[in-house]
Amino acid sequence: MSTVLTTEDVRNLRTGAHFLACTIDPTAIYVYAEMIQRAMEDRSVELVTVDELAPDDLVVAVGMVTQGLFIADMPPVGDEFLGCISAIEARLGRRVRAIYSLAAANINGIVPLMVGLQSSLPVIDSDPMGRVFPLISQTTLNIGNVAIGPIALMGVTGERAVVEVESPQRAETLVRALVTELGGWAATAMYPCSAHQLKVHGVHGSISRMIRIGQILDANSSVETKLSLLADLLGTTRIARARVSHIESLSRPTDLGLPAQPSSVTLEDETTGRIVRLEIQNEILLVLVDGAVTAAVPDMVTLLNSEQGTVVNLDDVQVGDVIDIMKITAAAQWYSETGLDLAEPKAFGIPIVHPRRRHA
Template sequence: MRTLNSEDVRHFSKGANFLACHIDPAAVFAYEEMIVQALPTGDVRLINIDELDPNDLVVALGFVTQGLAIADMPPVGDEFVRCIQAIEQRLGRKVSALYSLAAGNINGILPLMTGLQTGLPIVDSDPMGRVLPLISQTTLTLGGVRISPIAVTGVTGEHSTLDVEDPQRAETLVRSLVIELGGWAATAMYPCTGQQLAEHGIHGTMTRMIKIGEILGAEEPVESKYVQLMRLLNATRVARARVKHMESFSRDKALGLPTQTTSLTLVAEQTGQIIRLEIGNEILLVLVDGAVAAAVPDIITLLSADLGQVVNLDDVRVGQLIDIFLTPAAPIWYTEAGLNLAGPPAFGLQLQHPRCHA
């Protein structure tokens, strides 16, 4: 078990941004500050998966958004606590620990606040190992773990509990409910045992965010930070490139995918190669001179070349010099089942992933 301090939380926030291909920096910062301010009143305990009893009940927490930024209508603060209580009432037993629905962005850091509020520990595991846009895109789905009951609490405090067998159907229902609830909702889902999470989760992901944040926040040259990130994450730098063109399309998108597709065109500084990023809620595809260099579920991160800090997609501007980093996802995402659930075809891209060989 590890008790987190304020420096850990700030590192956690930076790491959560790095692993989010499309960050909500205002919301992440707000949660970071709330957690740091609340630390004197309690502890945030981070536990390893092997510290759970196999029969312990654990539950995933996460925001689901649809058209409303969390920072535009901040939570009151009790939404996730109410979701946990709803799960306990439905199942007739107490929750022993919490885990994040996704190891990145706002969903990476928010369980820390709920842990402070409830006294429950946070498991150093999650079912994505990164951020994916759909609640059905988890390793728990691949392992056959039930997604429901799902507790949902909306912007205005309205709440509901859903029982649904099929994860894809759950995605449709929850996304529709979120729209009716005002644009975002706090959710608790995938209630499972410690043994199920041990067998089907991705482990060490919370600690990884802290380590990434430590590297990014260090007073060191940018290139030194990059070497450390590559070593920690088995990451590679695809290119250092300058943004030349930005465009948006009104293509049809699959139900549940929150945003329309955008494309960025960049030119590599040293080689002059043309780099194109296809974006639909996150960076889905990286093309270098027309060849596929990376594709979802690869984690693609944009860093400012001068500072080595994460660049949010909304803040990219023409003329900006950016380092494009590729971090491999968890190995399970490159299996046939994993790619079917969260690879290019799941996002309407009919192409073979570059990690697959004919």
């Protein structure tokens, strides 16, 4: 059943997108949310399920790809995504019938609403990650062998490119190079596929899930109530409530042009004395408790303020802070052999095998 979203939905979506990413710099999420809320004064955006589309309808993922430039430093002027969608339509000779988010967190969790407002296309309540990953090849559509191309990009400079590419890994290399040349970020449209392909290989309920997370976190209720509701909704578990004792910035190199701000955070659980270590590369990739792997990408890990139950940004973490470390299981596709090949710690240059693979 389709839904017309409200400005309150956008506020909640913003919070949910922030929670699922625990980002280095969440400014862009808030900038985009304000733009969308203003645009909703005279336009509406429709959220649909993939089942409401004809199986052969052409649908396309929209999202920002960044390389060294925070979007808030130079926000889009507004027509970049429309240009990308038009380029895909011209290349394929077909009309795009609906759009979906490239990722279900961070800035890309909210971008499709603006594109839906601009284009009058419905936004599908599905995505190909179920969370956010740094690489455009790290998708459930890739796991399902759905082609990534053609890919349309439009950047800060107003220049546009269409990349004819089949291999998602090769697409990653080409797109990163183009994004750098286009000024540091680009609006993109990629993974053009049928609604049926998205239904089979996508992750569903993405946007409505983020809205519900926002409703929980923005409510005037106790932290324990929020944690209980999140556990019911997402199956979240609290790894620890711990105090930050040490923050270390590292210069560890990364492969594949991964955008990275590598660092480690050490915390102490003052109730049990356990030592918790977070390994971070734009997001939390690994959690060790007394040296044992407790969470590892593709698991999601996010941080909450232990007193307010609000999301803690990674770059705001300071020695002495008491933080709830939350673990969320990713979509089932990510724990397949192919999914782990794409997204376990080894894919990020950390030589650790995901615990699920050992027990397979």
